[in-house]
Amino acid sequence: MDEPTTETLTKRIFEILRDEILNVDAGFSPQSNLVDAGLDSLAVTQLMLSIEESTGVWVDEGLLTPENLATAETLAALVYEQLTGT
Amino acid sequence: MTIRLTDSRPARLPLTGADCFLRAFDAEIGRWNGASHVSGLVLRLGPGFDVEIFRKLLDDVAREQPILGAPIRRRFGLGLPEYRLDPGRDGPPPVSVHDVDAPRAAGAPLPAIFSRRLNERRSLRRGELIRFDVVRYAGGAGGTELAMTWMHLLLDGAGSERFVQWLDEVHRGAVGASDLPDPDELRGDAPSSRSLAERGDAARRWKAWVDGFAEPPLRSLAGPRRRVPQDLRFDVLHLNRDETERAVAQAGRRAGFLTPMLFYLAAAIRAHHAVFEARGVDPGAYLVPLPVNLRPRGREGAIFRTHVSLIWFHVDPAVVGDFDALIDELKAQRRAAIKAGHVENGVAAMEFVRSAPARLYARMARSGTKGELCSFFFAYTGEFLPGIERFLGAEIHDGFHVAPVPPSPGSCMAMSIHRGRLNLTHVFQRSVVADDERRRMRDSLRRDLLSEAGR
Numbered sequence: 001m002d003e004p005t006t007e008t009l010t011k012r013i014f015e016i017l018r019d020e021i022l023n024v025d026a027g028f029s030p031q032s033n034l035v036d037a038g039l040d041s042l043a044v045t046q047l048m049l050s051i052e053e054s055t056g057v058w059v060d061e062g063l064l065t066p067e068n069l070a071t072a073e074t075l076a077a078l079v080y081e082q083l084t085g086t
Numbered sequence: 087m088t089i090r091l092t093d094s095r096p097a098r099l100p101l102t103g104a105d106c107f108l109r110a111f112d113a114e115i116g117r118w119n120g121a122s123h124v125s126g127l128v129l130r131l132g133p134g135f136d137v138e139i140f141r142k143l144l145d146d147v148a149r150e151q152p153i154l155g156a157p158i159r160r161r162f163g164l165g166l167p168e169y170r171l172d173p174g175r176d177g178p179p180p181v182s183v184h185d186v187d188a189p190r191a192a193g194a195p196l197p198a199i200f201s202r203r204l205n206e207r208r209s210l211r212r213g214e215l216i217r218f219d220v221v222r223y224a225g226g227a228g229g230t231e232l233a234m235t236w237m238h239l240l241l242d243g244a245g246s247e248r249f250v251q252w253l254d255e256v257h258r259g260a261v262g263a264s265d266l267p268d269p270d271e272l273r274g275d276a277p278s279s280r281s282l283a284e285r286g287d288a289a290r291r292w293k294a295w296v297d298g299f300a301e302p303p304l305r306s307l308a309g310p311r312r313r314v315p316q317d318l319r320f321d322v323l324h325l326n327r328d329e330t331e332r333a334v335a336q337a338g339r340r341a342g343f344l345t346p347m348l349f350y351l352a353a354a355i356r357a358h359h360a361v362f363e364a365r366g367v368d369p370g371a372y373l374v375p376l377p378v379n380l381r382p383r384g385r386e387g388a389i390f391r392t393h394v395s396l397i398w399f400h401v402d403p404a405v406v407g408d409f410d411a412l413i414d415e416l417k418a419q420r421r422a423a424i425k426a427g428h429v430e431n432g433v434a435a436m437e438f439v440r441s442a443p444a445r446l447y448a449r450m451a452r453s454g455t456k457g458e459l460c461s462f463f464f465a466y467t468g469e470f471l472p473g474i475e476r477f478l479g480a481e482i483h484d485g486f487h488v489a490p491v492p493p494s495p496g497s498c499m500a501m502s503i504h505r506g507r508l509n510l511t512h513v514f515q516r517s518v519v520a521d522d523e524r525r526r527m528r529d530s531l532r533r534d535l536l537s538e539a540g541r
C-alpha cells in the first residue's frame with residue numbers, strides 16, 4: 001500500500017469490513033457504527049490482522065478504545081497515527 | 087389448518103462437532119467420575135415469581151421445542167449422534183421447588199441443591215437434558231433463586247442466556263413458543279464451503295498445534311485425572327459497581343475494549359499461580375482453553391446446541407509474575423492463533439471426529455499431557471442478560487453462569503457482568519482447592535482486577 005492517507009486507509013478498512021469481516025447490508029458506510037454492525041472480539045482481531053497485512057502496522061489492542069473503534073473513519077485515523085507517528 | 091414451524095422441522099438433528107466433543111466429555115466424566123457434564127445458570131429474583139406460571143410456560147415451550155427433552159442417540163447405534171425430535175413424546179423439563187420459611191438473608195450462601203445438581207448423572211439417551219430448581223423464600227415474598235442446569239451440549243453460555251431471554255419473551259407474548267430467534271437453527275447444518283481435503287488439512291493443523299502443548303508438561307491443581315466421584319462446589323466473587331467500573335476500565339485500557347477477556351484470563355492464571363506458589367509446586371506450564379463464540383454475525387439469536395471453537399493459551403510460568411507482560415503474552419498468542427486459522431481449524435477438527443470425539447479428548451488428556459486435560463477452565467461471557475431486568479415479572483437482582491469442570495483439572499472460573507457488577511464464579515472439585523487456597527485466589531483476583539498499576 002503506497003503512502004497511505006487517512007482517506008485511502010478509510011476506504012481500505014471499509015472494504016475489508018464490508019467484504020471480509022462483517023455481514024452488512026447496503027446501508028453500511030464509513031460512518032457506520034462498527035459495534036452495531038457486528039464487530040466483536042474475533043472480528044476486530046481479524047480486522048487488525050488484515051490491516052497489518054496491508055500496512056505493516058499492528059495496532060495494540062489496548063489502543064482500541066470505543067472512540068477509536070466507532071467507525072471505519074475513526075479507526076483509519078488511529079492507524080494513520082500509528083503509521084506516521086503523528 | 088395452522089401449519090406450525092415444528093411441522094417442517096426434521097425428526098432428527100445432528101450434533102455439531104463441538105456438541106460431539108462435549109458428549110465425549112460427558113462420557114469420560116461418566117466413566118471416570120460417575121457424573122455428567124452439567125452446566126448451570128443462576129438467577130436471584132425479587133418477589134413476584136410464580137412457579138405455576140413458569141411450569142405452564144415450560145409445558146407450552148416443550149411441546150413446541152422437543153429438543154429440550156430429546157434423546158441423543160446414534161442412528162442404528164453406529165452413525166453420527168443426533169437429537170431425536172419427537173414432538174409430544176416427552177413432558178416438560180422438571181421443576182423442583184424448595185421452600186425456605188425465612189426471607190433470603192443478605193450474603194447468605196447459595197442453596198446446596200444448586201451444587202448437587204452439578205454432580206448428577208443424567209442420561210443423554212433418555213433426553214435428560216435440562217431441569218430447574220426454584221428456591222422460594224417466605225413463600226416467594228422473600229425472593230426466589232432459580233437455577234437452570236443442563237447437559238452442556240444443549241446450550242453454550244450465550245445460548246443459555248438467549249434461552250432465558252426467549253422464555254421471558256414467550257411469557258410476555260412477544261413471540262410464540264414455536265418461534266425461535268433464528269428460525270433455521272433446528273434445520274440441520276449448512277454444508278461447509280470447504281472441501282473434505284481442506285477440512286482434513288485444517289484438522290491436522292489443529293492437531294499439530296495441540297500436540298505442541300505437551301512440553302513443558304503442565305500440572306493442574308487436581309493433578310492427572312483419576313477415578314474419583316465428581317464433587318463440584320462453587321462460590322461467587324461479587325464486585326460492587328465502583329469496583330466493577332474500575333476493573334472494566336483496567337481491562338479496556340490494558341487488553342482492549344473488545345478483548346477484555348485477556349485481562350480477566352490473566353488475573354485467573356495469576357490466581358491459580360498464587361496457589362501453586364503457596365504449595366511450592368511447579369505448574370510446569372499454564373494451558374488454558376478459551377471458548378470463542380462462533381454464531382454467524384447477524385444471526386446472534388441461535389439458542390440450542392453449541393456454537394463455539396477454542397483458542398488455547400500455553401504460558402510459561404516465568405511470565406506470570408508480571409501482570410502486563412502476561413497480558414501481552416496472551417494478546418500475542420491469541421493473535422497468532424487467529425492468524426493461523428486455529429479458530430476455524432478447531433471447528434474442522436471437531437467436525438472430523440464427530441463419529442469418535444473421544445479419540446480427540448483422549449489424545450489431549452492421555453498422550454501429550456500425561457493425563458492432564460488443561461490447567462483450568464475459563465470463560466468470560468461479557469454482559470449477562472444485557473437489557474433484561476425482569477424474568478416472568480420478577481426483578482432480576484443478580485445472575486451468573488456456573489460453568490462445569492471435570493474433577494481434573496478441578497477448577498473453572500467464569501466471569502460475567504450483570505447490571506454493572508462483575509461476578510466471578512469459581513467451580514471446583516471439593517478437596518482439590520482448600521478453603522485457605524480459595525481465599526488466596528480471591529485475594530489475588532481482587533488485587534489484579536482492581537489494580538491501578540501497569541500501563
